Amino acid sequence: MQIVSLTTDFGVKDYYVSKLKGQLLSQKEDVQIVDVSHHIAPYDIIEAAFFIKNIFRQFPKDSIHIVAVNNVYRKKSEYLIFYREGQYFIGPNNGVFSLIFEDLTSSEVYILNDLNPQSYHYEDLYARAVGYISAGLPVTEIGPNPQDFLQRLELKPVITNSQIRATIIYVDHYDNVIINLRKEDFEKIRQDRNFEIYYKQHDPINYLSRNYGDVAIGDAVAFFNSSGYLELAINMGKASSVFNLHRNENIQINFY
Numbered sequence: 001m002q003i004v005s006l007t008t009d010f011g012v013k014d015y016y017v018s019k020l021k022g023q024l025l026s027q028k029e030d031v032q033i034v035d036v037s038h039h040i041a042p043y044d045i046i047e048a049a050f051f052i053k054n055i056f057r058q059f060p061k062d063s064i065h066i067v068a069v070n071n072v073y074r075k076k077s078e079y080l081i082f083y084r085e086g087q088y089f090i091g092p093n094n095g096v097f098s099l100i101f102e103d104l105t106s107s108e109v110y111i112l113n114d115l116n117p118q119s120y121h122y123e124d125l126y127a128r129a130v131g132y133i134s135a136g137l138p139v140t141e142i143g144p145n146p147q148d149f150l151q152r153l154e155l156k157p158v159i160t161n162s163q164i165r166a167t168i169i170y171v172d173h174y175d176n177v178i179i180n181l182r183k184e185d186f187e188k189i190r191q192d193r194n195f196e197i198y199y200k201q202h203d204p205i206n207y208l209s210r211n212y213g214d215v216a217i218g219d220a221v222a223f224f225n226s227s228g229y230l231e232l233a234i235n236m237g238k239a240s241s242v243f244n245l246h247r248n249e250n251i252q253i254n255f256y
Contacts, residue, residue, distance in 0.1 A: 002028055002134045003060060007036040007051050008068040009043060020068065020123045027131035034059075043070040045152065049099035050170055054227045056087050056100075064130055067091035071122045078146055079125050081139050082109040088139070090129050092122065095152035106149035114143040157181050159189055164253040166230065168245060175238030177245050178231055181253075183224040190255060197222055198252045199232060202243055212236075 004024060010016040017038050024031055036055055040048045048069040056065055064087075071077065071092050078093040084101060090112070091097065097104055115128040132142060157166040157180060164186070170178040196204035202220070209215060209223045217236045220243075225231045232251070233239045240246065 002031045002130065003034060003063040004031050004130055005034045005036050005055070005059065005063060005065045006038070006068065007040060007048055007066070008038045009040040009048070009070065010038050010068070012038050020066075020126065023123050023127035024130055027127045028134045031130065031134070036065075040069050043073075045070055045094055045096035046099060046155075047170065049096050049154075052089075052100050056089075057085070059087060061086040062088065064088040064090060064133060066126050066130075067096055068122065068126065069096060070094050077122070079112040079122055079129075080109045080146065081112055081129050081133075081142055083139055084108070088133055090126055093146055093148075093150050095150040098149075098151035099154050102154065104149075106145050106147075109146060109149060110139055111143040111146055155180060157185065159185065161189070162255050164189060165250055166253070168247050168249050168251065169229075171240045171245075171247055174233070175240040175242075176231055176233040177239050177243075178225070178229050179251055181230040182228050183230075184228075186224070186230065186253075193255045195253055195255045197232070198254070199245060200243055205232075 008017065021033055024033060037051055040051065048067055052065060052067060067089065068091060073092055073094040080093050080097065081088065081090050089097060112125045112129050115125055115132065155167055157164050164181060166179045166181040168177050169180045172178065194206065196206045198204045205220060205222045209221045211223060212221055212233055212235045215221045215235050219235055221233050221235055223231055234242060
């Protein structure tokens, strides 16, 4: 059975998700569709890339990941397919894939538009691509490489020998705050030194926990989550609301 994951900015109020699923099923009836999220902020390829980076390695080999976010990004939009790390990826040529794989080049991706030159509807092209892959046909023959492969730069922490300035990249359903700092980068700079995590005008956090339950209910906690990112939270509380922390704001870590 072919597994297809869907990550979209469609929401669930309208019929758009069902329309795409119907077209996928019309190409291959026994496809297994996995909904990653349909609540990506409209047109937000940064958020979409964050979701995909955190889920695709958990899927079985040869799964297909459709990233249908900011699909119609220009008058004559291109749609792409490629194979990486044992997985297929399908979506618009709007920069989202360069945010998932920094070293991805145009020679590795192929344009879907020729699958149906008369159709400008991305849903049809995505569904045809799934049928093409499911039939065992090679992606290298699905279309040409893009002449203009759009690339975007991922926002990185600013790191010195004594300080890290990082950025909030996501606030989850529980109001936990996710920061664009990976554990390996933190430890490389820390070198067993003491540290203080500053966020707005609140008392700094000077130790890392293993999870939420390491502190009393209502207390602030900082730890590296299961995806390897620094997370600020309140045990059984809402960190973003209580601390007035929002996406794209900075936090600072001082080492001493």
